[in-house]
Amino acid sequence: MLSPFLSGFFITWARLRKEYNTELKIFFLSPEQNIKESYGFENEVMLVYAPFKSMEPRTLQAVEQIYSQSPAKGRVETLNYFLVSDDPKVREWLDTYTSSRQESRIIVSFTRKELEENRGNTWFVRNRLNEQFFGRDLFNYSLPLIEDTYFFGRQQLVMEYLDAIKRKENKAVFGLRKTGKTSFLFKLKRLVENEKIATVLYFDCKQPDIRKSRWFELLEEIATLLKKHFSIKETLIFDDKIASKSFFKLIQYVKNRNKQVCLLFDEIEFVSFVAKLDSHWHHDFIEFWQTMWSCQSQLKNFSFIISGVNPSVIETDIVNGVQNPLFGIVSHRYLTGFSEDEVRIMIRTLGKRMGLKFDHFSISSIFKWYGGHPLLTRLACSWLNTTLSAEAQKPIDINNEIFEGSLKNRG
Numbered sequence: 001m002l003s004p005f006l007s008g009f010f011i012t013w014a015r016l017r018k019e020y021n022t023e024l025k026i027f028f029l030s031p032e033q034n035i036k037e038s039y040g041f042e043n044e045v046m047l048v049y050a051p052f053k054s055m056e057p058r059t060l061q062a063v064e065q066i067y068s069q070s071p072a073k074g075r076v077e078t079l080n081y082f083l084v085s086d087d088p089k090v091r092e093w094l095d096t097y098t099s100s101r102q103e104s105r106i107i108v109s110f111t112r113k114e115l116e117e118n119r120g121n122t123w124f125v126r127n128r129l130n131e132q133f134f135g136r137d138l139f140n141y142s143l144p145l146i147e148d149t150y151f152f153g154r155q156q157l158v159m160e161y162l163d164a165i166k167r168k169e170n171k172a173v174f175g176l177r178k179t180g181k182t183s184f185l186f187k188l189k190r191l192v193e194n195e196k197i198a199t200v201l202y203f204d205c206k207q208p209d210i211r212k213s214r215w216f217e218l219l220e221e222i223a224t225l226l227k228k229h230f231s232i233k234e235t236l237i238f239d240d241k242i243a244s245k246s247f248f249k250l251i252q253y254v255k256n257r258n259k260q261v262c263l264l265f266d267e268i269e270f271v272s273f274v275a276k277l278d279s280h281w282h283h284d285f286i287e288f289w290q291t292m293w294s295c296q297s298q299l300k301n302f303s304f305i306i307s308g309v310n311p312s313v314i315e316t317d318i319v320n321g322v323q324n325p326l327f328g329i330v331s332h333r334y335l336t337g338f339s340e341d342e343v344r345i346m347i348r349t350l351g352k353r354m355g356l357k358f359d360h361f362s363i364s365s366i367f368k369w370y371g372g373h374p375l376l377t378r379l380a381c382s383w384l385n386t387t388l389s390a391e392a393q394k395p396i397d398i399n400n401e402i403f404e405g406s407l408k409n410r411g
Contacts, residue, residue: 001084001115002027005047007122008035012044013071019062025049026066028076038395039129040352044075047082049112055085055093060107068194079353080106080133084115106353108132134355134394139382151187152349153342153374154180157333161188164331165262165303166197170296172268172306172314175335178375181307184335185264188305198260198303201225206267211277215284216243218271219291223250226261230254244291248298255301263292268308273319282320285313289325296329306330337372340364346374347381354385355394362403369407 002011009029017026027047035041046066050059063081066072087093090109098104108128118124157173164171165188175181182204189200201222205211210218220238223246227236232253236246254261265271271288275281296302306313306326311334314326338346344363351358358366358381370376384406388396 001049001112002047003119004115004121004124005029005082008032008125009045017062017066019065020058022050022056022058022062024059024062024066025051026072028072029082035126038126039133040349041077043077045081046072046076047084049084051086051112053086055087055090055097057097059085060097078105079138079349080108083107083109084112085109086112088113106132106136106138130355130394133353134389136354137382137385138350138354139378139385141378151183152346153338154184154187154335157335158184158187158191160333161305162191162195162197165192165305168260168296168300168303170304170306170330172308172311172330172332173335174308174311174332177309178373179335179337180374181335182266185266185305185307189264192262198262199226199229199254200262200264202264202266204266205270211270211275211281214240214280215288215291216240218288219243219247222263223247226250226254230257230259244287244294247291248295251295251299251302255299260301261303263302263304265304265306266308268306268313269310272313273316274310274312286319286322286325293325293329337370338367338374338377339372340367343367343372343377347377351381351398356381356385356388356396356398358398359400361400362398365400365403 005011009031011027012030013026013028015026017024025048027049028044029047030044031039031041046063048059048063048066052059063083067076067078083090083094088111090111094107094109098107110128115124161171161173173181173184185202189202192198192200203210203222210221213221216238220243223236223238226232227250230253232250234253236250237243238246251261269275270277271281271285273282273285292302292304296304311332314324314330314332316324317327318324340363343366344360347358347363347366366377366380370380384398384403387406388398388402
């Protein structure tokens with residue numbers, strides 16, 4: 001079964017692993033130099049053999065668990081792996097399973113039977129790699145990233161905010177639309193949970209069920225989630241009079257268990273005194289954040305991170321004649337575009353796996369043209385992929401002249 005991989009790879013590690021009640025055979029393959037250059041591999045590639053007659057979601061769930069553990073973590077490629085199955089329809093199953101999962105890794109699949117039938121074919125694995133890698137547009141995604149697979153840049157900022165959560169400090173991040181604020185929050189949430197620093201709850205404040213809530217109803221929603229997470233049975237009343245007291249009591253329960261809570265509020269403008277759609281937040285803002293401020297100042301096991309476009313929610317000192325509870329207790333940063341180095345890493349990492357080789361000058365021009373904006377940069381590279389793929393066979397070398405020419409074609 002492994003013979004076709006020996007033309008281009010060395011097997012460096014192998015184990016039986018059991019996750020999600022599924023036993024898999026795991027191999028690490030070290031690519032030869034020509035394979036590294038052709039497909040952009042920098043680390044070893046994981047090969048998973050699932051010896052079952054039919055594919056099930058738990059197989060891929062088990063693989064994700066293996067990715068998060070030693071020795072795979074930090075050692076193997078994160079964007080792709082090989083999957084071998086006894087299921088003759090493994091490719092069709094994967095196409096269906098991953099079609100709705102925008103961020104799924106590139107899974108290069110084989111049946112055991114076809115590998116055994118191609119033991120002497122030195123090009124079999126490479127042809128499959130070309131088919132899987134060069135046929136997918138990895139630049140073409142625009143939704144917030146809920147997984148680490150395609151998250152690039154922001155490492156220094158992530159570490160700064162992670163340290164703030166460890167110290168139970170509040171932070172805010174602001175920036176233009178589509179600069180990656182939500183993806184940043186999801187990344188932070190994953191890290192906090194992986195390191196077991198705190199229980200993290202994320203709230204998208206533009207959701208109608210949240211922005212239409214009164215301040216005490218939103219407190220009750222947060223409390224319901226916390227009670228469920230910590231298995232707290234006590235009944236607490238959340239109405240306009242004692243909601244703050246009930247919330248304080250709940251956070252105290254959590255503190256007594258020596259646990260920490262961090263709340264993430266995205267699109268904060270929708271539940272603030274600048275809200276355009278729900279005017280009750282012009283007044284409810286004070287009640288809600290006074291509760292948060294009081295809990296944090298007294299119990300010390302509680303913090304929050306907010307994000308949005310308009311920093312006035314924390315920079316305005318007086319709201320409706322009352323001190324703004326967020327004024328002076330939330331430090332913030334503006335989320336700007338990627339640095340040129342971050343743009344270069346993203347473009348080259350994704351481009352190589354698609355058969356696109358960007359040279360230094362083309363990437364510099366892309367960075368200058370789009371200012372490091374993550375979404376605009378990806379869309380531009382996606383457009384290049386679409387137009388160039390129709391004209392030439394991959395792999396394709398992209399220089400500055402090709403990029404500059406594409407600007408004219410786009411008008």
